[in-house]
Amino acid sequence: MVAINFPDFLKLSFIATFSFGLGLELSQAQLIEWKFNEGSGEMAESSGSAGAAALAMKNDKVQTSLFTPDGGGASGKPGDYALDLSGANGMGANNPPNTGPVATVSGNAEGLSALGGLESLTITGWIKPQAPITGAARIIVGKTFYVQAGSSGELQFGVVPDNGTPVFVNSEPNYTEVGMWMFFAITYDGTRTMDNVNFYVGATDAGLTLVCTRSVDAGRLPPFSGGLEVGNVSSGVRPFQGMIDDLTIYGAENGTEGALPQAKIEEIYNKIAKP
Known part of the structure; x- marks a missing residue:
């Protein structure tokens, strides 16, 4: 038998093609993840292909x-921690203005630039509200997208088109648990203009559900600039009162790959809900 020595670039091409055939391209779309499992200190480190984006x-x-x-994390297991924002004095922008803690990524963090120019994306995480979700309480906000509370048991998703004015859509009011962990996922497919935003919800003792599908005509996200905030805005007046865990952002610069299919989202959900 004659041994054939393939050039390195052919070997790499074969490995990449084989990996895509196994569906591994979905994991490659993971840009940033915060697991909040440090348990001490003042920083929550990130992982993912985008590079460093530590939360202060x-x-x-x-x-x-x-x-x-x-x-105290979503799994409830030893060694699992979460971001504790329960010290906020209220949920959202009620009157009088509520204040509370926040976790922020500096605008010069290496990983944030990858959040610009995306044509599709998915944001997943776990939340444990201490009060009904309302008042535009912030969950995660960058300069190109928003995930925050709606007016009553809803999540609100926003993307920022090239003109700089955010376009928002609200879910159905299916995020109503208080004092319990809820999984959420939001997908956005900027290659389409209709039926291109999906909201999902799940709990540790129930399955994953597609809440609703909405339409946002915004196209590709603009380049990313500035910082990122989790659980509040830097001024402290839009607090999420409760806990946040396992926040992850997936995305693709071209095509639909960043908008994960339901089967992949269920896999992410099951890692915590059914380990």
Whole structure:
């Protein structure tokens, strides 16, 4: 038998093609993930292909540790922590203005630039509200997208087209659990103009559900500039009161790959709900 030595570039091409055939392209779309499992300190480190995007945790603009106690994460297992924003004095922008802690990524973080120019994306995570979701309470907000509360048990998703004015759509009011962990996922397919935003919800003792499908005609996200905020805005007046865990952003610069299919979202959900 004659041994055939393929050039390195052919070997790499074969490996890439084989990997895509196994469906591994979906994991390659993972840009940034925050698991919040440090358990101490004032920073929550990130992982993912985009590069570093560490969250600095602050209360009244002073850096502080905002991790839950051990086992306080969505899985409830030892070694699992979450971001604890329960110190907020209310949910959202009620009257009088509510304030509370926040976790922010600096605008010069290496990983943030990958969040611009995306044609499709998915945002997943777990939330444990301490009060009904309302008042545009922030969950995660970059300069190209928003995930925040609606008016009553809804999630609101926004994307920023080239003109700089965010376009928002609300889910159905299916995010109503208080004091319990809820999984959420939102997908956006900018290659389409209709039926291109999907909202999902799940709980640790129930399955994943497609809440609704909405339409946003915004196309590709613009280049990313500035910072990113989790659980509030930097001024402190749009707090999410509760816990946030396992936040992940998936995306693709071209095509639909960043808008994950339901089967992949169910796989992500099951890692916590049914380990």
